[in-house]
Amino acid sequence: MDFNLTEEQESFRESVIRFAQKELNQDLIDRDESHEFDREAWNRVATLGIHGLPVPEEYGGQAADPLTIVIAMEALGYGCRDNGLIFSINAHIWSAITPILRFGSVPQKQRYLPGLCDGSLIGVQGMSEPGAGSDAFGAMATTAIRSDGGWILNGVKTWITNAPVADVFVVFAVSDSSKGWAGLSAFLVDRDAPGLSVGKPFKKMGLRTSPMSELVFDDCYLPEDSLLGKEGNGMMIFNHSMDWERSSILAHSVGTMQRQVEEAVAFAQQRVQFGQPIGKFQAVSHKIVDMKVRLEASRLLLYNLAWQKGQGRRTDIEAAITKLFLSESWVQSGLDAIQIHGAYGYMTESGIERDLRDAIAGRIYSGTSEIQKNLIAGQLGL
Numbered sequence: 001m002d003f004n005l006t007e008e009q010e011s012f013r014e015s016v017i018r019f020a021q022k023e024l025n026q027d028l029i030d031r032d033e034s035h036e037f038d039r040e041a042w043n044r045v046a047t048l049g050i051h052g053l054p055v056p057e058e059y060g061g062q063a064a065d066p067l068t069i070v071i072a073m074e075a076l077g078y079g080c081r082d083n084g085l086i087f088s089i090n091a092h093i094w095s096a097i098t099p100i101l102r103f104g105s106v107p108q109k110q111r112y113l114p115g116l117c118d119g120s121l122i123g124v125q126g127m128s129e130p131g132a133g134s135d136a137f138g139a140m141a142t143t144a145i146r147s148d149g150g151w152i153l154n155g156v157k158t159w160i161t162n163a164p165v166a167d168v169f170v171v172f173a174v175s176d177s178s179k180g181w182a183g184l185s186a187f188l189v190d191r192d193a194p195g196l197s198v199g200k201p202f203k204k205m206g207l208r209t210s211p212m213s214e215l216v217f218d219d220c221y222l223p224e225d226s227l228l229g230k231e232g233n234g235m236m237i238f239n240h241s242m243d244w245e246r247s248s249i250l251a252h253s254v255g256t257m258q259r260q261v262e263e264a265v266a267f268a269q270q271r272v273q274f275g276q277p278i279g280k281f282q283a284v285s286h287k288i289v290d291m292k293v294r295l296e297a298s299r300l301l302l303y304n305l306a307w308q309k310g311q312g313r314r315t316d317i318e319a320a321i322t323k324l325f326l327s328e329s330w331v332q333s334g335l336d337a338i339q340i341h342g343a344y345g346y347m348t349e350s351g352i353e354r355d356l357r358d359a360i361a362g363r364i365y366s367g368t369s370e371i372q373k374n375l376i377a378g379q380l381g382l
């Protein structure tokens with residue numbers, strides 16, 4: 001394994017950091033308070049080529065390899081403090097672009113991918129339902145019935161990232177209830193599909209600059225060419241995008257943890273109590289060491305996973321381990337960062353408490369930490 005960055009990767013990394021620090025952090029406290037998605041920042045990130053990183057050039061992307069992708073996302077997390085914006089971009093790439101890229105027909109790819117890459121279209125996936133969260137497939141109630149040369153969808157999807165601003169949704173539904181998991185299909189649903197309504201944006205604890213709402217399908221008619229992949233391929237499509245999502249959705253948190261370590265060191269060196277910098281107290285320095293160890297272990301897990309993906313290997317267990325470890329590490333890093341900064345870290349103005357609020361969602365989306373452990377246990381034969 002060789003994680004030495006090429007000159008090209010290094011210069012891309014540097015340009016992403018510089019760009020993010022300069023362009024993406026304006027008015028963040030206000031936007032966080034008002035749950036405001038920054039569409040202009042979204043468009044600016046797209047000009048850097050981030051949205052289309054995994055997409056071939058013929059569809060407007062960068063055709064980047066997995067290691068380059070996670071390094072770019074890590075750089076984004078280091079330079080950009082707007083975790084909500086980064087989360088929206090991740091949801092767009094891994095839950096909309098990835099399945100279209102892998103399972104879309106040529107006309108579907110031509111129709112959606114260029115706009116999803118240049119930022120003019122926003123996408124996401126509609127999977128979760130009020131009664132189907134972790135048991136998303138087993139408890140799914142949304143149905144797709146063949147009708148008039150197309151499909152009629154009925155049901156409700158909830159906790160849908162980007163929904164208030166999205167143009168296209170990858171929606172999963174039961175197309176044949178007699179076939180169990182082989183009776184689930186995926187559909188590409190445009191925002192203006194008749195019978196689709198998008199709910200009011202939810203208010204949340206963190207990731208507030210990433211909008212979220214419900215989708216309600218009330219006899220929503222879809223033409224035949226809305227089917228993504230083949231009828232009955234829903235589970236395969238979802239598992240494919242989940243593998244990429246679990247592998248990459250927290251890559252930016254490694255950049256955030258790097259920033260948290262650097263800021264904790266700087267604060268511990270300059271904050272004086274009892275006549276000496278607090279970093280001289282072992283209780284403080286050891287906490288920062290723990291942050292550093294978690295950071296380095298997270299980075300190694302992430303790079304190793306990306307390297308294996310680049311070799312074309314199966315990464316189901318590595319993806320679950322990486323998602324679990326990075327999400328839990330980010331939460332602990334946020335808690336430690338607040339403790340080291342004392343009252344200042346607890347203040348909104350510091351931005352340190354926001355990182356923690358944003359991190360907590362990482363234990364829930366893309367499969368909760370408990371579900372990742374179930375997957376890993378299953379791989380161990382338990």
Ligand SMILES: Cc1cc2nc3c(=O)[nH]c(=O)nc-3n(C[C@H](O)[C@H](O)[C@H](O)COP(=O)(O)OP(=O)(O)OC[C@H]3O[C@@H](n4cnc5c(N)ncnc54)[C@H](O)[C@@H]3O)c2cc1C
Pocket residue numbers: 091124125126127128132133134135158159160161162207361364365366367368369370371374
């Ligand atoms: C910020 C955010 C963004 C999201 N974006 C999207 C999106 O874009 N599209 C989408 O479709 N969904 C999205 N979701 C929903 C997400 O996928 C679900 O929240 C997640 O799958 C968990 O489902 P649930 O919330 O219904 O929890 P539940 O499944 O009800 O779980 C509740 C608790 O029980 C535990 N639990 C459940 N089953 C088991 C088990 N078998 N073993 C051990 N513990 C178990 C869970 O780990 C959890 O602690 C998002 C969620 C969040 C927080």
